[in-house]
Amino acid sequence: MRISELRISGSGLIVDGVDLEVSGGETVGLVGESGSGKSLTARAAAGLLPKGLRATGSVMLDGRELLGARERVWRSVRGTRVSLLMQDPFAMLNPLRTAGAHVAESLRGRQDRAEVLRRLAEVGIDDPAVAGRHPFQLSGGMRQRVALAAALAADPELLIADEPTTALDATTQHEILMLIKGVQRARGMGVLLITHDLRVAFELCDRVAVMYAGRVVEQGPPAEMGKAPAHPYTAGLLAAVPTAGRRLHRLVGIRGSVPAAAEVSATCAFAARCDQATPECAHARPPLRELRPDRLTACLHEVRPRISVEEGPRDRRRVTDDAVLRVTGLRKTYGAHVALGGVSLHVNRGETVGVVGGSGSGKTTLARCVLGLVRPDAGTIELADPVRPRHRLVQCVFQDPSTSLNPALTVGATLAEAAAQGPEEGRLTVAELLELVGLPASYAGRRPAGLSGGERQRVAIARALSVRPALLICDEPVASLDVSVQAHVLELLREVGTSMVFVTHDLAVVRQMADRLVVLSRGEVVESGGTAEVLDAPAHGYTRSLLASVPATP
Known part of the structure; x- marks a missing residue:
């Protein structure tokens, strides 16, 4: 073309x-x-x-x-x-049709079951039962495989x-x-x-x-x-x-x-x-x-060489030995599926603990349990100040700020509403919260639709910090952001000084953020330790497989 x-x-x-x-x-x-x-x-x-x-x-x-x-x-x-494969397989797959039906439709006249199964096998789906399943019954990766098989079926x-x-x-x-x-x-x-x-x-x-x-x-x-x-x-x-x-x-x-x-x-x-x-x-x-x-x-000039930003000290946060969060033996099941099988971890004051793993490893379930959004079946979650309301102790920054910010409210109204839930002593104004995340005070009059993705995420971070929480849960906070915006948001999070649980599937991102690392697989901790120690010399095969999948940095 x-x-x-x-x-x-x-x-x-x-x-x-x-x-x-x-x-x-x-x-x-x-x-x-x-x-x-x-x-x-x-x-x-x-x-x-x-x-x-x-x-x-x-x-x-x-x-x-x-x-x-x-x-x-x-x-x-x-x-x-010419075939098109989209980011979200839900946008390509009809929820009322089976995986096999999607592939058969693209085959156009070659709709025998053997050919459908061969096409699914071409994209790594060897289980014939998958052909009879609907999109909601498949994992994200499996749905994308089905979408790819359908896109390729017409050659x-x-x-x-x-x-x-x-x-x-x-x-x-x-x-x-x-x-x-x-x-x-x-x-x-x-x-x-x-x-x-x-x-x-x-x-x-x-x-x-x-x-x-x-x-x-x-x-x-x-x-x-x-x-x-x-x-x-x-x-x-x-x-x-x-x-x-x-x-x-x-x-x-x-x-x-x-x-x-x-x-x-x-x-x-x-x-x-x-x-x-x-x-x-x-x-x-x-x-x-x-x-x-x-x-x-399309540049008129000779481009200067790229500047290498060398490795340096962690950052300006002060880490102490007292735990802000201590999770012990946390278990959560959904029917026969074990989401968490006895997970334990702790986060010290001023420390960032990264939680990594593939889809279905239990990362988000763990975060939702700590936030109080999911009730675990067993285990304990101890916070630094059990008397203080949970929403003042723990706040969250989600992956997509466009779904977590009220589109009808201005930025100023959102931040003022959140700040009112925090302690009166030392309460930050809207202008101070915006300054904290590197946005001008004039943004208080804007609505989320008038902001870029990175600006919306900055507002989401300001809202989370408005109650001065002891712990920030960051659940894939930069996964949907461009690389340049991602760098700005990560640098901002490194500067805020709040203890964090940083949930991500991106090992390059977690290397820049976490003091310690917890690797989850199928609801269990398979490896933990200092971030550099785990990533430079992984002891578990699952961690090694995650590292082997990371694309090389150009």
Whole structure:
């Protein structure tokens, strides 16, 4: 497929002149922050733009122009020659249909059970009983496998995978990506991978295109780009990527946020956030020029080398030996499923304890028990001050702040309401809470819909801190954030000084956050100890398998 001069507009310009090509047997990654136009570019290539948006330019498949074609033409291509794999399999799978029915529908005339089972086996589902199960009866990783089997059943020439592993744990993510790679090699299929995870893109792709504010600003082989990025935006993204190999003294994100394409159509789109910008950057739009074959950049200058942020002291928090939380022998079952099988851990004052493991390991059940949202079947949970109300002792920062903030309330009203639940002595004002999380006081008048994902998460953190809790439970707080925003939020959490239980499936993130680590598998603690000790010399096979699944840091 060849995409040329693609422009997408609605009430304003969103994608501004994208050129991209994917050949058979090649994997091309499309990376960039939210708002860059990655997903809309993919949807335009599949003829699935939302209503109200219009695309111009060219989308060619084997010499055939698709952009502007009638829907019947797209239907003859979509799902057969071009397939789409989405981030959330629930968006692709009908909850009323079985896994086998989804695959059979894509086979179109080859709907015998043996062929359905063969297609499921191709994506690692060897149990024939899975074909008769509905999506709600499957794990997240299994649902994504079924969605992949359905997307591949018609033997497409191009698979467009839009954030296909974002919501999955590291082991399942690795398995899904290797499945895609294996099928691609066997069939000679092209893959367009859209992701905000640079580690995934740089490990899996043959070429990577970096999008910013609706345009491609750099393109090339990932090995070259990782060593010497040719655009400051790429360099900034790479500098923000955490690593599981060592703890960085400081996590550095790019200041500011992505502008609308319409606002920067005549200038360098990155100039306002770039430390290397000169007056000429604001007066003309730099073209995407060729440095050498297959190596393109839209920067007028030579990019400075990436600065390595060396390992340093933990941070400024003071850790003491008195426990803020002590969990002993915690058990929780759901029918025959053992979610927690006797888990014990403690968190000292000023300490961050990371809890890691794959899906179904019991991480979230443990967090919900400590928060009082789930009643355990057995065991004890001791908090530092049993007389103080639990909501003043323990607060939580969830993965998706858009579902935990009331959309009808302004930021100021949300924070004022939360602060009123805390102690009167030393109560922080709304302006002080916003300053604490690095937001201006003017944000008090905004509603969540008017904030970026990172800004909403900062507000969620401010709300959690408003009651001055002794313990903060962070349940995948950066899993849905872009790498640059993630760096800002993690650095903020490292600075607040509150004791934390940090729940995550990302070992690179937990390396930057935790003093000690607890590894859960099937509801049991299989390994624990100092973070560096566990990650540098894992003693348990499950921990070693988690580490082996972490994509290499570019």
